[in-house]
Amino acid sequence: MTDFIQNPAPYYVLENQVMRYAWGKTGSDTIINQLLQSAGREPVSDGPTAELWMGAHPAAPSRLRHPAEETEYRLNEVIRMYPAHFLGPRLNGRTLELPFLFKILSVNQPLSIQAHPDRRLAAVLHARSPEHYPDKNHKPELAICIRDMEALIGFRRPEQISEYFRFIPELGQLCSSGGEVYGTSIPPRPELLSKDQKRLWLKQAFTNLMRATPGEIQEAAHSHRIHLEMLRDSDTELKVEDRWFLKLMDIYGQRDAGIFAVYFLNYVSLEPQEALFLGANEPHAYLTGDIVEIMAASDNVIRAGLTSKYRDVDSLVEMLHYQYGPANLLVPRRRDAHHSSYRLDVSDFNIHRITLHGDRISKQYSQDLPSILLVLEGDLQIEVDTANHQRVAQGRTFPAGTALFVPGDLEERGLELQLSARDNCVVYQA
Numbered sequence: 001m002t003d004f005i006q007n008p009a010p011y012y013v014l015e016n017q018v019m020r021y022a023w024g025k026t027g028s029d030t031i032i033n034q035l036l037q038s039a040g041r042e043p044v045s046d047g048p049t050a051e052l053w054m055g056a057h058p059a060a061p062s063r064l065r066h067p068a069e070e071t072e073y074r075l076n077e078v079i080r081m082y083p084a085h086f087l088g089p090r091l092n093g094r095t096l097e098l099p100f101l102f103k104i105l106s107v108n109q110p111l112s113i114q115a116h117p118d119r120r121l122a123a124v125l126h127a128r129s130p131e132h133y134p135d136k137n138h139k140p141e142l143a144i145c146i147r148d149m150e151a152l153i154g155f156r157r158p159e160q161i162s163e164y165f166r167f168i169p170e171l172g173q174l175c176s177s178g179g180e181v182y183g184t185s186i187p188p189r190p191e192l193l194s195k196d197q198k199r200l201w202l203k204q205a206f207t208n209l210m211r212a213t214p215g216e217i218q219e220a221a222h223s224h225r226i227h228l229e230m231l232r233d234s235d236t237e238l239k240v241e242d243r244w245f246l247k248l249m250d251i252y253g254q255r256d257a258g259i260f261a262v263y264f265l266n267y268v269s270l271e272p273q274e275a276l277f278l279g280a281n282e283p284h285a286y287l288t289g290d291i292v293e294i295m296a297a298s299d300n301v302i303r304a305g306l307t308s309k310y311r312d313v314d315s316l317v318e319m320l321h322y323q324y325g326p327a328n329l330l331v332p333r334r335r336d337a338h339h340s341s342y343r344l345d346v347s348d349f350n351i352h353r354i355t356l357h358g359d360r361i362s363k364q365y366s367q368d369l370p371s372i373l374l375v376l377e378g379d380l381q382i383e384v385d386t387a388n389h390q391r392v393a394q395g396r397t398f399p400a401g402t403a404l405f406v407p408g409d410l411e412e413r414g415l416e417l418q419l420s421a422r423d424n425c426v427v428y429q430a
Contacts, residue, residue: 002066014403017060024050025108039401056098088408100349102430105291112307118280141295145270149289152265155324158190164263170220175205199322207317214255221254258305266327275330296348356421367411378425383418
């Protein structure tokens with residue numbers, strides 16, 4: 001085996017795994033297949049290509065080769081064997097794991113109504129049910145639109161949801177039964193409630209919906225669908241949430257409570273480079289689109305609707321924070337002519353967008369931390385210099401789809417990467 005201490009490289013080309021979940025896009029023209037082909041790898045010829053994972057998560061670790069040999073190694077294994085090299089001085093001694101997971105998503109069908117736990121709940125769920133919750137870690141994440149991204153995120157204002165109950169009486173009935181959270185029934189006018197009372201109102205209404213029986217959901221969905229089809233037949237333009245309700249019903253059927261979530265959660269349509277930050281205990285579902293995603297190294301997902309996978313309704317309705325209001329879309333902040341980033345309040349990860357237009361840069365952020373560079377567009381050329389600009393490695397060119405792992409000891413070794421491109425090039429650095 002290569003001694004990565006005696007013979008360390010300045011960067012390593014990664015081979016990454018494709019996750020073939022049912023909601024992924026299919027065909028040779030999906031973004032994941034395009035990236036694979038551009039990088040000289042075999043595309044997925046049959047079935048969906050949902051996610052491309054770049055990182056060291058044990059469920060699907062990336063592989064790397066040392067430039068001096070052909071043997072492949074799992075990234076998670078070499079990090080544990082050589083943490084000083086791969087993790088660098090800021091992480092070595094604190095952990096033996098890469099703290100982030102980097103992905104490309106290609107969403108054809110809506111994902112489940114879901115949320116991610118905080119650290120405390122993640123540990124509880126993992127201890128209770130490790131087969132469903134494989135990690136002890138939390139899972140904050142940032143989703144950046146590449147193109148055509150639509151999503152549900154966070155709760156609408158209670159006043160808006162109450163209006164839906166008025167226009168969709170079937171939904172109001174589903175959500176008004178019982179009173180274990182707030183009282184004997186849902187208050188009819190949430191605008192009269194305090195902020196804390198509105199959160200309780202939301203919790204009761206959403207809990208009632210998610211705990212309704214499949215038969216109750218089917219009866220309400222069938223009635224609402226007839227109403228919407230009558231409106232459509234009369235040339236009335238349906239609202240976007242009504243159109244998504246019909247789409248969700250066509251995909252997941254009439255017995256899944258998640259189809260009504262479009263009336264509880266904010267609908268958003270993102271422009272390229274706009275992003276959503278998803279903290280702990282926040283309900284969300286991606287509906288469609290191509291997405292760059294960066295997150296803490298965890299695969300913990302609590303699902304309660306729009307899925308055939310394991311559902312944990314009780315955990316989901318109890319964990320949610322029930323904050324409400326319009327979704328907050330993030331836009332990148334330009335740090336200089338080449339770099340832009342997103343303002344994030346997490347320590348597990350950061351992400352930068354690097355754009356090159358036939359020019360050269362030497363500055364990459366956090367050179368005392370490990371990072372992954374993904375060439376999203378164009379061809380990236382990399383040369384390696386010492387800190388006083390002595391060339392130590394001749395340039396190599398990497399096409400779109402290439403992912404490179406940059407070890408965390410690069411700065412400690414007195415090295416820096418020179419990035420350049422002859423034409424337009426877009427790189428994401430996690």
